[in-house]
Amino acid sequence: MATPLTDPAPPTARRAHLPAGGTTIYRAVHTTETGGVYALDVAGDAGILNLYAPLPPAEEQRLAADCARAAGLAGVYVKRRPPEARHLANVAREHLSPPDPIWGDPRPEVTALEGGVPFVIRPGADLSVGLFTDARPARAWLRANAPQRVLNTFAYTCGFGVAAALGGARTVKNVDLSRKVLAWGQENYALSDLEAPDTDFLYGDVFGWLTRLHRRGDVFDVVVLDPPGFSRSKDGVWRAERDYPGLMASAAAVTAPGGRVLALLNHAGVDAAAFERSCRAGLAQAGRAGRLRERLGAGEDYPGAAHLKVQVWALD
Template sequence: MKLPDLPALLARRAHLPGEGTTVYRAAHTTETGGVFALDLAGDAAVLSLYADLSREEETRLAAACGALPGVAGVYLKRRPPEARHLANVAREQLSPPDPVWGEARPEVVALEGGVPFLLRPGADLSTGLFSDARPLRAWVREHTPPGGRVLNTFAYTCGFGLNAALAGAGTVKNVDLSRKVLAWGQQNYALSGLAAPDDDFLYGDVFEWLARLARRGDRFELVVLDPPSFARGRGGVWRAEQDYARLSALAAGVTVPGGQLLAVTNHAGLTGAALERMVAAGLVKAGRRGRPTARLGAGADYPGATHLKAQVWTLD
């Protein structure tokens, strides 16, 4: 395997640390022939493999990543197409908890636009922040109505909710099916000196929570929808390409007139046009009208990326 010029790729991102961002993609798959991606989080590097390499090739690639300036340790993630099905049965094979090169960094605090986030490079396939969505979180920071109410669904470690709170939202509710990641989100709030009361971190199924919030009359100026492409839950199997209309209908039920939906998908096979059709169909089902007013995607450190699509909808 011929290695790309990693120092040259890193140099293209040299402006990011100066802008207060120390968690970002240093090499995207479009720059490595689809073989791997490299993410930096402070002084930890996360090497994601999308092709089968020999152990010798893995070792050589990890060492090349470790030779980059400022890297103390390199963690490995193996990401075969079937990873979503294997994650629970082959976790240590896909995501070894210890670094494959250099020093251990069980936890690091890295910055995104000056905002600190707690990351765990060896914990799982997901380390605590999806850096491709950095422009989306910046949009939330810039467009959250001061004193407004924000609902952040599929919150994960609450990056959208944290940015809304930092922007001066009066209320932010974060919803996720994992207590673990909600507690992680509360740690992120604490890093920015923000209060994180338990009743702002709602554990449970997002669909059930949307229906419950609608029944009790809770309404929001901004609702963030950032679901996985595929998931299994108590309500059955979620597939973004089939179920997004149902999700947007429920979200419309808790959005005030003039409010906004931020509809996000990272499903590589779902086009922006298909996402727009499903959101529109959901609004019709909910008896609402709306229009897309902005379209967003991954940051410049993901050159050529088409997997991440985001649309801002303003509802009448």
């Protein structure tokens, strides 16, 4: 049974300082606070109820209503996330991520803020709504440490690209296999009045682009790696626990001497030590020396979370 949000001190209340500080997209309730049953994300006045255990329709409705009352939401969308969701996303999309809210008014698109920076969020669009809130500390790090040239791989809607550009980076290249999300990223750039030429949004396979950039002799001061934990394509199956060293090696090949790799891994089954070993193996494969300079994790709205590993590697 899900933990009710009608508790006298619901987790939503403990996040009140986030919107007060200019962040209106965040995790209002994390799974560690609900026994792993659900999590609630908030984007403006829209809620995203993430279900990790099956509930009867009436219970989904009740929980959505509780979420709305606790967080002051106009509408709540549901994302059903069973363990096999990553395999079902393309064949059961409408069941996993219904396009309409299960409670309240539709909010097909909202503009939400992260540290005062606006982003386009589409609560009913897919299992991913436009921004991964657990990576907020990593985006803040990049904005605070943005160098001249940044390569943002697996860019999705280009949150890291926006952070780098706002931090003063002169050149930011965003790479993703989806034209749709790159166009979404250009919308995010426009919201912050940033220039968004098509040449900075590179459509295609990340490994293919890393090879191409290396052959061209392009190098970057920071390379952002934020791959999925698992994906399937015509080229085969990607598993982060197996394939991250090769990705790190390809990133190292386009990282300038003295540059850094901002490496992220969202995978609960790989701990920080194993992730560090994968990164070191990739550097060795590339023939590059590097030092782990900093570790980051998920934001404060993810209490007890260990799924996200973020490591900053400085390369010689």
